[in-house]
Amino acid sequence: MPLPFVSPSRRGFLAGIGAAAVGITLTGLEGCHRGPPGKRINFYNWDTYIGKTTLKDFKAETGVQVDMSLFSNNDELFAKLRGGNQGYDVIVPTNDFVQRMAQANMLEPLDHAKIPNLKNVSPDFQNPPFDPGRKWSMPYTWLVLGLGYRKSKIQGVPDDWKWVFDSPQYKGRIGVLAEAGDLVRLVLKYLGYPMNTGDPVALKKVEDLLIKQKSNIAVFHDDNGQDLLLSGDIDIVIEYNGDIAQVMREDKDLDFVVPKQGSQISSDCLCIPKGAPNPDLAHEFINYLLDAKAGAEISETIRYPTPNAAARALMGADYKDNPVIFPPAAILAKCDYATYNGEALSRQYEDIITRVRAA
Template identity: 65%
Template sequence: MNSFDSIRKRIGRRSLLQGLGAAAIGITFTGALAGCEKKEGAKSSTGEEAKLNFYNWDTYIGETTLDDFKDTSGIEVNMSLFATNDELFAKLRAGNPGFDVIVPSNDFVERMVQADMLMPLDHAKIPNFKNIGADFKDVAYDPGRKFSMPYTWLTLGIGYRKSKVDGVPDSWKWLFDSDKYKGRIAVLSEAGDMFRLSAKYLGHSVNGITPELVQKIEAMLIKQKPNIKAFHEDNGQDLLLSGEVDLVLEYNGDIAQIMAEDDDIDFVLPKEGSQLNSDTLCIPKGAPHPQNAHAFINYLLDAEAGKKISEYILYPTPNDAAKALMPDDYKNNPVIFPPAEALAKCEYAAYDGKMQPIFEEAFTRVRAA
């Protein structure tokens, strides 16, 4: 394993650009988005110029995927990076600056559909949709997959150091409502996730949270704050691996990665249930190469291409055909792919434009307490 591989295995798909800071935003691969010279007369099999502009999270594509796609299609992909869904939304909200394929998370698919920012997909041009698992083919945030194709999925749970806890910490109680592990826990710094998961702990859905429930959660978290060592920005796996904390709220894929480095680490989905996330492939309105975009999305859903992506990014894949090609220590890993009975208690969070500012205001008070 080279040094970059070692770093990659310990970094979440949201964290690297946050760590690099604003200077990293707008990094492009295979040429700059605005600076690539058009090759006169170069056309792809779709009839469009042989180019595609891809806006993606960092470390979130296979090592050779873009080159492999160029080899098979003749289409050159220019990949630019964003660090957060908010950044992605802001970049597109004033008008598409030239992107053909983007990777929003599920709640932002809803938000962008509501804002009329996404093109409907032509499923006839994405025959590899057949490779997608049944659970991901028709979802509440995009019924019938009219605007999005599934790329990865994730769930939030508790990563923990086995030698430092009593048994399996299988409840959100240990993060949100107990001093048992005082000073040894880290939670997320994202307001919406914290309030939705707290609602789950208190017996509610992650959706339909009321202002009254927000007040109750706020009081609970203010009481809990002295027990919390850190509010992390999706680098909780690093805090756990380094021994700075013993329990952390983090994505299953991130904890699975560090479990390969330290056999004292494990992951659990709390018994109350959790929140599911999915990152998706969409075509924004105004895409200059919509036919190439369909061809690229179809390629990413190919079994072999999907296998290469999963091997590199190490996140759960919704692509059954790609998963079947993966080694057993990936596809049979209960951390990457939790058992059905555990997932049955998990939900996707719907976008709620009215409640998000309320979450953020309340969480500001929690962190200032």
């Protein structure tokens, strides 16, 4: 679900600073280190989704080394942990996968007494519908999907999902998400159906529309749509607001809009997976990430909207008043959280996108 001042691309960021310098590994299991308890923890995170100095600052404060390995989407995260924890202490699933993993007994309940910085979180995120009482998760970011685009290549503001789902106008210059659930839900939103429906008629229309549109789509991307847009490989892409906000600092010809039909709002969360080797240190790390100063440093880097009210208060107007990072309330009112509605429906979404991509 996202950085850098160092480089406009995620791969460039890792190459530019040296992955080892901040404890980043590019693989999952291979990146887990199982050092003595109290010495290091393993953090499984999205790419470019941490502050420039966060891990170094945490080590300086606590003496704990954080080894961060990377996943590209929630499906990959879920698959990695489905067969058992391979050494991870803290993970960053999106809200519907918090539900899915909790129901599958893949998460440890959180001890709020060990996370006093929960007080910094905005009331809007203290008791979310996907995790009442914050039993399983703490909020890391929130985000909304929309269309990133190159202004010089697109006619007007593309504030309609039809430009990526139902039109040949930008044939060969369109990027869409690879993650099955997100893509299906956005098409449902465009077609006027409830975004989390399992209605077979609606899902058949989603599949048919995507198969029809497939010849116009250049790429199904794994959370690197902003890089493809920045490099000129595509001109319009489904991406998260924070990802596009990052590259807009590099290229003034780029912009972002949430289509008029509304979209999917999400929250990426901090969780402790079942069987975490160092649960006390995991709580300590989560509490650190919810610190006001640490949260502000993360937000300044990744450009995602923060649920941390204390951190937001420390930010400048270019962040707090940025309509890409914080879209207007009127359009957010048309956005819905994804919900987990059982393994059968999740597999059905995945099967739809598998058939679309094979068509």
